[in-house]
Amino acid sequence: MEAPIGVIDSGVGGLTVVKELLNRLPNEPIVYIGDDARCPYGPRSTQEVRKFTMEMATALSETGIKMLVIACNTATAVALDEVREHFSFPVIGVIVPGARGAVKASKTGDIAVLGTVGTIKSHAYDDAIHALLPSATVHPLACPDFVPIVESGLYKSENASGIVKKGLAGLVVKDFDVAILGCTHYPLLQNHIQAHLPSDVQIISSAVETVSDVECILVSRNIERDDSRRVAPIFYTTGQTEQFLSIVEDWLAIDKPDVRHIIL
Template sequence: MEAPIGVIDSGVGGLTVVKEMLNRLPNEPIIYIGDDARCPYGPRSTQEVRQYTMEMASALSKMGIKMLVIACNTATAVALDEIREHFSFPVIGVIVPGARGAVKASETGNIAVLGTVGTINSGAYDDAIHALNPNATVYPLACPEFVPIVESGLYKSESASGIVAKALVGLAGKEFDVAILGCTHYPLVQHHIQAHLPDGVNIISSAVETVSDVEQMLLLKNSKRHSASEVAPIFYTTGKIEQFSPIVEDWLLIDQPDVRHIIL
């Protein structure tokens, strides 16, 4: 099936999911929308996040996608069910896959969850983890400082390391062996996060497990693309192309990516 897979996020964070898709599903066309103009979603109201998520999904529906990946934890937490009810194509979120990866990786059942204010307040990760392991202990921590670091392109800077260190003080004294990056922006600061967590903590990104779900859904719906030729992804941003493109180039290693502006 030649139709593309749609991927949406509040900004550039969902590129971490796209990166895994390009590695595992290189023949699948991808159309991405990042809502950078209204990022971050974490502090926004549930109503706003639902509206913005619906606008992105509707835009991609008009482009003829065969599947949608909500590569934003905040949007997944508050809008997944509504989006699934509204559209006929399969819709995959990132929270259940992330929780599944963490529960599989944890030997103690003690799991830290790093996320936006919206994701943490929703309790979606607590619910997903406890559905898989009722005896798990979850330590949720909102880290609203991380998304602006990534969106500004400062995720490799020394100042980013200091901001991450300060944010993670909230986990001091907690014992856990796995930490979930409960926001798809966070893998871009993973090296800083790892440096400021206790030795031996396994960091889980939802991207790997999410793309496993995408693969399974393609097989289930018999909708894998049959052509063996690779297709360059198309990226849309509601923000500034000149700010979005360098992050695509750096994170996905794509020279001169096809980045376009979209108004929702």
């Protein structure tokens, strides 16, 4: 099936999912919307996040997508069910796959969850983890300063390392063997996060497990693309195209990516 896979996010964070899609399913076309102009979603109200998520999903539905990935954890937490009810194509969130990856990786059942204020307040990860492992102990931590670092393009800077260290201070007295990056922006800070967590803590990004779900749905519904020729992804941003383009080039190693502005 030639139709693209749609991916939406509050900003550039969902590019971590796109990176895994390009690695695992290189012949599948991708169309992406990052709502950088209204990022971050974490501090916003549930009503706002639902509205913005539906606007992005609707915009991509009009391009004829065959599947939608809500790559934003906050949007997944509050809007996944509503989006699924509204559209006929399959819609995948990132929270259940992330929880599944963490439960598989944890030997002790003690799992830290790093996320936005909105994601942590929703208890969506707690619920998903306990549905898979009722005996698990979850240590949630809101990290509101992380997304702005990534959106600004400063995720490799020394300043970013200091902000991450400060943001993780609440976990110092906790005992856990796995930490979920409960926001798709956070993998761009993974080196900093790993440096400020105990060396034996395994970090889980939901992107790998999410793309496994995408692959299963493509096969089960027989909607894979048969053509083996690669199609360049298309990226839309509600914000500044120059900043978005530079992050796409850096994170995805795509030369001259197709980045366009969109008004929702």
